[in-house]
Amino acid sequence: MNKTSKLKDNYYSEIKERLLEDIAYSAIKDMSKERHRLETYYDVGKMLAEAGKHYGNNIIGKYAEKLITEVGRKYDKSTLYKIRKFYLVFSNEKVAPLAPHLTWSHCLLLLPLKDINKINYYIKQISIKNISKRQLHERIKLKEYERLDDETKLKLINKEDTTITDLVPNPIVIKSSNIKDKEHIKEYVLKETILDDLDNFLSQLGSGYTYVSNEYKIKIGNTFNYIDLLLFNIEYNCYVVIELKVTELKKEHLGQIQVYMNYIDTNVKKINHDKTIGIILVRKDNKYIVKYSSDERIISREYELV
Numbered sequence: 001m002n003k004t005s006k007l008k009d010n011y012y013s014e015i016k017e018r019l020l021e022d023i024a025y026s027a028i029k030d031m032s033k034e035r036h037r038l039e040t041y042y043d044v045g046k047m048l049a050e051a052g053k054h055y056g057n058n059i060i061g062k063y064a065e066k067l068i069t070e071v072g073r074k075y076d077k078s079t080l081y082k083i084r085k086f087y088l089v090f091s092n093e094k095v096a097p098l099a100p101h102l103t104w105s106h107c108l109l110l111l112p113l114k115d116i117n118k119i120n121y122y123i124k125q126i127s128i129k130n131i132s133k134r135q136l137h138e139r140i141k142l143k144e145y146e147r148l149d150d151e152t153k154l155k156l157i158n159k160e161d162t163t164i165t166d167l168v169p170n171p172i173v174i175k176s177s178n179i180k181d182k183e184h185i186k187e188y189v190l191k192e193t194i195l196d197d198l199d200n201f202l203s204q205l206g207s208g209y210t211y212v213s214n215e216y217k218i219k220i221g222n223t224f225n226y227i228d229l230l231l232f233n234i235e236y237n238c239y240v241v242i243e244l245k246v247t248e249l250k251k252e253h254l255g256q257i258q259v260y261m262n263y264i265d266t267n268v269k270k271i272n273h274d275k276t277i278g279i280i281l282v283r284k285d286n287k288y289i290v291k292y293s294s295d296e297r298i299i300s301r302e303y304e305l306v
Helices: 003-028 033-055 058-070 077-090 104-110 116-129 133-141 150-157 187-196 198-205 251-267 287-291
Strands: 172-174 209-220 223-233 238-244 277-282 298-305
Touching: 003 033, 003 058, 033 058, 033 077, 033 104, 058 077, 077 104, 104 116, 104 133, 116 133, 116 150, 172 187, 172 198, 187 198, 187 223, 187 238, 198 209, 209 251, 223 251, 238 251, 251 277, 251 298
Parallel strands: 172 298, 238 277, 277 298
Antiparallel strands: 209 223, 223 238
16 A cells, blocks of 8 residues: 555545444434534534645545545535535634534534624624524524624624624514414514514524513503513613604604613613613614614614515
């Protein structure tokens, strides 16, 4: 056997040994098997990349033929190429390290993404929210990262602190398969649609949101008013007033939500809570109105019915 053949066999033997070790480990260590698998695939991916440099990409197909027979059918050529790509992506110093709760299933959804900043964003979401493969697929499909504004993306890239309003995407995507006439929806129908899939709506807003009430009754002077949705954000320790408008944003909407926010701050907020935030959900935004508003706690977001 010549020297080149021995080197090829050395790569293959090590790859086979690591994959067999991972199979054995996954059967015993249930709680940490995903972490072990990612570490194994990272090392195997590195060896595949090095073998490819020395012997050409065809070597991966040859390894796959042997691994299918000697280790398992799942290690076909397609899987080995994905493992190699996993290494190439995560060996990039700009990509976030392997995070808690990250699984191989997550990685298979992240690998096709070309934007490193987008990959880092979703890795962070997986880490802090422990989102499932299905939830990650939904977020990528609905282009959650793309719906963040450029200023927020720059903060994330530079690892700067973000505020509660930074991470609210625009538009907010609302599932509405039961609504036939989406062009002429009424506010109460929009509210009921949100409540029918409240978990999805809260996740659309960002992290830490919890539901308090809808049509929250407040008394201003001798008049009763009703806040469309009242939420509380645990991470930012503040109430969040949501007002729903099926029209373009108007200046009077800002006045209305500001009154509601001030009411909550005066009558509901505890001394240890931060000031209330206001989100106006509108059919069409008018950035100039918010731009010239003196209250930075108020933001407007368009909604999109899908």
